[in-house]
Amino acid sequence: MTNQGNLDAFLGDVAATLGADNATVNADTVTRYGENTMPGGDRAPAAVIYPGSTADVQAVVLAANTHKVPLYPVSTGNNMGLGTRSASTAGMVVVDLGKRMNRILEVDERMGFAAVEPGVSFQMMADELKRRGGQWMISTTSGPPEGGMIGNALDKGAGYGPYFDHFGFSCGMEIVLGNGEIIRTGDGSIDHDELVNWHVSKYSFGPILDGLFTQSNFGIVTRMGIWMMPRPPAIRSFHFAFPDDDDLAEIIELCRPMKMSGFVPTLFRVANDMYLAGNEDTHPEYAATGGKASISDDARKELQRKHGIGAWTVSGAFYGPSMDAIEPQIERVRAHFGASGKAIYVPHEDALDRVPLNCAIDSFSGVPTNAELGLLKWRPGGGNAWFTPGTPMDGKMANEFQAIGRKIYENNGLDYTVMNVCGARFARGLHVISFNREDSDEAARADRAYRELADAFFARGISVGRAPIDWHDFHMDNVMPPFRDACNAIKAALDPNGILAPGKYGIGSP
Amino acid sequence: MKTDFTADQLARPAIADAAGILKDCVHYGFCTAVCPTYVLLRDENDAPRGRIDLIHEMLESDAAPTARTVGYIDRCLSCNSCMTTCAASVDFMHLADIARAHIEKHYRRPLADRIFRQLIARTVLDARQFRLAVRAARLARPFARLLPGRLKSLVALAPARLPPASTAIRPGVYPAEGKRTRRVALLTGCVQQALAPHLNDATIRLLTRHGCEVVVAGNIDCCGAFTLHMGHEDKAKKFARGVIGAWNAEADGDGLDAVVVNASGCGTTVKDYGRIFAHDPNIAAAASRVAGLARDVTELVSEIGLLAPENAVALKIAYHDACSLQHAQKVVEPPRALLRAAGFDVMDVPERHFCCGSAGPYNMLQPDIAEQLGRRKAGHIESTGAAAAVAGNLGCMTQIAAYSDLPVVHTVELLDWATGGPMPVALTGIELPPPAPVGAGASPAASDSHGIW
Numbered sequence: 001m002t003n004q005g006n007l008d009a010f011l012g013d014v015a016a017t018l019g020a021d022n023a024t025v026n027a028d029t030v031t032r033y034g035e036n037t038m039p040g041g042d043r044a045p046a047a048v049i050y051p052g053s054t055a056d057v058q059a060v061v062l063a064a065n066t067h068k069v070p071l072y073p074v075s076t077g078n079n080m081g082l083g084t085r086s087a088s089t090a091g092m093v094v095v096d097l098g099k100r101m102n103r104i105l106e107v108d109e110r111m112g113f114a115a116v117e118p119g120v121s122f123q124m125m126a127d128e129l130k131r132r133g134g135q136w137m138i139s140t141t142s143g144p145p146e147g148g149m150i151g152n153a154l155d156k157g158a159g160y161g162p163y164f165d166h167f168g169f170s171c172g173m174e175i176v177l178g179n180g181e182i183i184r185t186g187d188g189s190i191d192h193d194e195l196v197n198w199h200v201s202k203y204s205f206g207p208i209l210d211g212l213f214t215q216s217n218f219g220i221v222t223r224m225g226i227w228m229m230p231r232p233p234a235i236r237s238f239h240f241a242f243p244d245d246d247d248l249a250e251i252i253e254l255c256r257p258m259k260m261s262g263f264v265p266t267l268f269r270v271a272n273d274m275y276l277a278g279n280e281d282t283h284p285e286y287a288a289t290g291g292k293a294s295i296s297d298d299a300r301k302e303l304q305r306k307h308g309i310g311a312w313t314v315s316g317a318f319y320g321p322s323m324d325a326i327e328p329q330i331e332r333v334r335a336h337f338g339a340s341g342k343a344i345y346v347p348h349e350d351a352l353d354r355v356p357l358n359c360a361i362d363s364f365s366g367v368p369t370n371a372e373l374g375l376l377k378w379r380p381g382g383g384n385a386w387f388t389p390g391t392p393m394d395g396k397m398a399n400e401f402q403a404i405g406r407k408i409y410e411n412n413g414l415d416y417t418v419m420n421v422c423g424a425r426f427a428r429g430l431h432v433i434s435f436n437r438e439d440s441d442e443a444a445r446a447d448r449a450y451r452e453l454a455d456a457f458f459a460r461g462i463s464v465g466r467a468p469i470d471w472h473d474f475h476m477d478n479v480m481p482p483f484r485d486a487c488n489a490i491k492a493a494l495d496p497n498g499i500l501a502p503g504k505y506g507i508g509s510p
Numbered sequence: 511m512k513t514d515f516t517a518d519q520l521a522r523p524a525i526a527d528a529a530g531i532l533k534d535c536v537h538y539g540f541c542t543a544v545c546p547t548y549v550l551l552r553d554e555n556d557a558p559r560g561r562i563d564l565i566h567e568m569l570e571s572d573a574a575p576t577a578r579t580v581g582y583i584d585r586c587l588s589c590n591s592c593m594t595t596c597a598a599s600v601d602f603m604h605l606a607d608i609a610r611a612h613i614e615k616h617y618r619r620p621l622a623d624r625i626f627r628q629l630i631a632r633t634v635l636d637a638r639q640f641r642l643a644v645r646a647a648r649l650a651r652p653f654a655r656l657l658p659g660r661l662k663s664l665v666a667l668a669p670a671r672l673p674p675a676s677t678a679i680r681p682g683v684y685p686a687e688g689k690r691t692r693r694v695a696l697l698t699g700c701v702q703q704a705l706a707p708h709l710n711d712a713t714i715r716l717l718t719r720h721g722c723e724v725v726v727a728g729n730i731d732c733c734g735a736f737t738l739h740m741g742h743e744d745k746a747k748k749f750a751r752g753v754i755g756a757w758n759a760e761a762d763g764d765g766l767d768a769v770v771v772n773a774s775g776c777g778t779t780v781k782d783y784g785r786i787f788a789h790d791p792n793i794a795a796a797a798s799r800v801a802g803l804a805r806d807v808t809e810l811v812s813e814i815g816l817l818a819p820e821n822a823v824a825l826k827i828a829y830h831d832a833c834s835l836q837h838a839q840k841v842v843e844p845p846r847a848l849l850r851a852a853g854f855d856v857m858d859v860p861e862r863h864f865c866c867g868s869a870g871p872y873n874m875l876q877p878d879i880a881e882q883l884g885r886r887k888a889g890h891i892e893s894t895g896a897a898a899a900v901a902g903n904l905g906c907m908t909q910i911a912a913y914s915d916l917p918v919v920h921t922v923e924l925l926d927w928a929t930g931g932p933m934p935v936a937l938t939g940i941e942l943p944p945p946a947p948v949g950a951g952a953s954p955a956a957s958d959s960h961g962i963w
Contacts, residue, residue, distance in 0.1 A: 127860035321963030382536020
């Protein structure tokens with residue numbers, strides 16, 4: 001907890017530099033900045049400040065070093081189920097980069113990149129590209145349209161198209177380090193006023209530092225280059241519904257060669273029934289069971305019928321010059337999946353009318369969508385956490401993990417809700433833990449389920465891609481000690497006073 | 511969200527409704543980033559989540575609302591952008607209606623505010639007084655800068671020209687061209703009748719051309735939307751009862767297949783009649799019947815199918831989604847599809863989820879915020895490079911026209927023009943592109959300008 005005298009002195013310095021309007025301890029404001037969806041409860045910050053530039057951020061960081069006040073930077077604070085704007089512990093000062101640092105600094109339509117500040121959301125960028133005539137598209141998540149592009153890339157978020165790897169398709173950053181120094185990465189690191197290659201080449205002289213700033217707390221990224229993709233004239237999706245839970249093994253085997261060969265340009269979304277039905281529906285048996293039991297198989301079957309989905313539904317898309325020109329690829333992929341004898345094909349035109357599948361189409365098309373947010377109301381009470389392990393693209397292994405996961409969800413009276421996002425070699429399993437946060441027993445079960453899932457997967461050599469703030473230390477404890485030590489050594493070198501988000505991602509915990 | 515209403519409070523239908531809505535809010539906060547007032551003001555209580563807390567506190571308390579709370583509720587546009595993005599499906603629209611009605615009943619506004627609000631409520635809804643007020647505003651324009659804030663803005667909003675009173679649409683039956691396939695009632699709108707009766711002319715031409723017999727019922731003053739937005743619930747219901755009675759009489763007589771609305775702000779209220787009168791057994795069924803018949807004009811024409819355009823002009827137009835259409839009625843694709851089918855090159859507007867600042871009486875009551883939003887919207891519209899702006903709501907059209915030099919037209923004017931009607935007057939003088947092949951309206955997706963495919 002911050003010493004009040006230090007905090008007052010810090011806020012005085014910030015107000016003098018940024019203006020009094022850009023620092024607040026208003027009770028309504030700090031309360032809401034501490035709200036999240038975790039079982040561990042809200043964590044109100046001590047204050048919220050709103051820098052307007054990299055120079056402002058530097059001034060804030062220097063003042064925080066002077067007064068030993070911990071800062072917690074957020075971009076747009078929309079990483080729902082992972083923490084939103086809430087700091088990992090209460091009492092820090094939230095640095096909200098979204099309020100004023102939300103400028104699209106540059107769009108280069110020849111080289112296909114944009115440079116953005118942390119407050120630029122997927123929706124803002126999509127709007128800007130639309131304004132420019134719609135010739136370019138960005139990779140979007142299926143999460144909140146107001147999610148920040150930089151925050152998502154730094155937290156290793158992803159989309160679904162060819163540019164799905166948001167960190168991988170970023171290029172060149174500007175960062176205020178924990179010690180207050182400003183650095184540029186990649187070809188932006190040269191000591192020159194003209195940075196010709198900053199956002200087109202990552203591999204300049206010297207070490208590639210960019211990765212240090214993903215899932216860490218060594219600096220505040222204030223600018224990032226984002227690569228854009230030429231928007232194809234036509235995007236046509238395909239969908240296959242499979243009836244049984246155990247079909248996952250075959251699905252994974254079918255997807256792998258389609259991705260390995262590059263035949264299908266998008267990732268595959270392999271979503272289970274709860275994941276898709278939850279876009280629109282709420283738990284039909286919640287009132288009857290008081291939320292203490294998993295949804296029944298009968299209710300699942302009914303939801304599958306209602307929404308025209310399977311126990312698993314596979315979605316992907318092709319890009320091409322016209323819808324007709326894509327048809328041969330569609331026929332090829334139909335033949336491939338149809339050979340299983342179990343896949344029910346859902347054509348693009350039908351999928352457009354089904355909200356859960358339409359969400360997939362938007363995601364493949366670089367269109368921000370609210371559709372998947374419906375998952376958050378599957379159970380009442382607003383509790384939501386994401387468990388994000390991954391497995392090789394091995395059908396047998398995927399089914400084994402499905403069995404483990406289902407059992408843990410069921411043991412804790414929760415509903416197994418998963419989408420496997422599949423590439424050529426690896427599938428990320430986005431597990432949604434939906435729970436009633438206003439019910440202490442259910443919240444405790446959610447916490448237990450998360451820990452049991454993480455333990456079970458870890459026991460088989462698997463960690464997570466991203467982690468909710470409740471379990472950062474928990475996951476860091478699973479990391480080999482020398483790696484952990486290296487992270488803390490870098491933290492000590494770049495942020496010697498430990499003022500940037502101490503404890504976030506399990507690094508530099510107080 | 512847990513509430514703590516007493517049994518006595520819950521016995522009041524409005525409070526019971528509010529309690530049901532409040533419990534859905536779990537403070538996810540997606541609403542904040544899409545709320546125009548939050549984006550402009552960055553005050554947590556100027557976002558839906560904050561307002562919901564304030565409404566909760568206000569309704570649970572038996573004390574009069576505080577000026578602070580009223581200020582935050584007053585600044586809400588009721589654009590319902592929050593409802594589109596809310597993951598918990600909180601019915602903010604009705605919660606705001608309940609809060610506004612509660613404020614009007616239990617809060618005594620400062621005298622100047624009371625007078626101003628009464629002035630607006632009286633003049634806007636009475637065609638004669640409205641015309642007088644517009645003339646007075648025009649006379650006052652040279653001295654506008656000497657007027658106090660909101661009056662100054664009112665004067666600025668007054669249109670430069672008013673159509674003659676004789677051009678207002680008369681009650682009656684307008685027969686279908688050719689075989690009658692539908693019989694529909696048209697809501698001509700109170701403000702629209704005074705300010706832009708040509709929109710009703712275009713609507714009648716469009717509908718009759720598409721086989722509709724159009725009924726304009728007499729003795730209809732207003733649908734109640736405007737007064738409902740001001741919290742004057744009783745007055746709004748009085749207006750609505752008149753409308754419901756008139757259209758039920760038509761439906762019981764020669765029958766009605768639809769009630770057509772071409773002002774989407776009104777359409778939202780008409781479609782909501784069932785809920786507004788849910789607790790009044792004397793009229794609940796009739797109200798629900800009208801609500802069930804209500805269609806935005808683009809919904810009905812989509813159902814019928816647009817005639818092949820006689821006059822397909824690939825004019826580049828920026829389609830502005832009225833909040834009442836996109837957020838409240840969820841009518842997003844029909845207008846775009848119809849305009850494209852009619853041959854127009856339809857551009858989406860960046861930040862389309864954002865309100866233009868019109869919002870019923872809002873631009874009169876909160877002129878500063880409305881102006882910021884109006885300028886922002888106009889800038890986005892103009893950034894598309896379109897030759898004209900298009901909207902499905904007169905309020906939006908007026909607001910956009912106040913801040914943009916582009917001609918602003920209604921969707922029905924373009925559809926009417928394309929299928930045989932006159933060119934919209936607002937487009938007079940603009941350079942038209944050559945006629946387009948039928949059905950060649952451009953899609954919002956990119957063409958292959960990169961030369962890749």
